[in-house]
Amino acid sequence: RKEVEQDPGPFNVPEGATVAFNCTYSNSASQSFFWYRQDCRKEPKLLMSVYSSGNEDGRFTAQLNRASQYISLLIRDSKLSDSATYLCVVIGGNNRLAFGKGNQVVVIP
Amino acid sequence: NAGVTQTPKFRVLKTGQSMTLLCAQDMNHEYMYWYRQDPGMGLRLIHYSVGEGTTAKGEVPDGYNVSRLKKQNFLLGLESAAPSQTSVYFCASGLAGKIEQFFGPGTRLTVL
16 A cells, blocks of 8 residues: 555536545554645645644644544635645654645646 | 756757756755656655755755755756656745745746
């Protein structure tokens, strides 16, 4: 089983709608989780950390489900500028970051 | 601050040629990393460094060498390029004890 798994999509979402997607991780001992955003042909940038209690940053909400070993990201009121690939990142073995393949989001006007 | 910069942005090599990719950061970060990103794959760690003069292997180190002679620079070398090394290479840096990594803009390498 891969360390971090994501459904690559694409997730096509009408502008103004809500989109949500998950990422599963294999290491039950993982303690730290993040979402990075990567625009087409650009570098990844940290979007938000994922805390045990969940966290919200504007239109973005991240949740952690330790029992089922997945994290989720929800985007409300989608904007055209939200079109990007969202990378799930987990602290894996040897304390290094393990990246998922990403969930591609396409916001349609 | 320029953040993390990478040189060159694009390069085409023939099989067997060698080259060095340069990463520079002006944020005084202790940790630096080299990743490769291929279609359908997540970012994979090639080598990393936790300080000047130290390097360590990541997930996919074969065919690459690195050096960290100065804190601000991290070099990635390909001694004999192969088509399987066609990829986008990202350098990243971060503070010791901090999780967030700051990425450079990437180098697109094609090996023919």
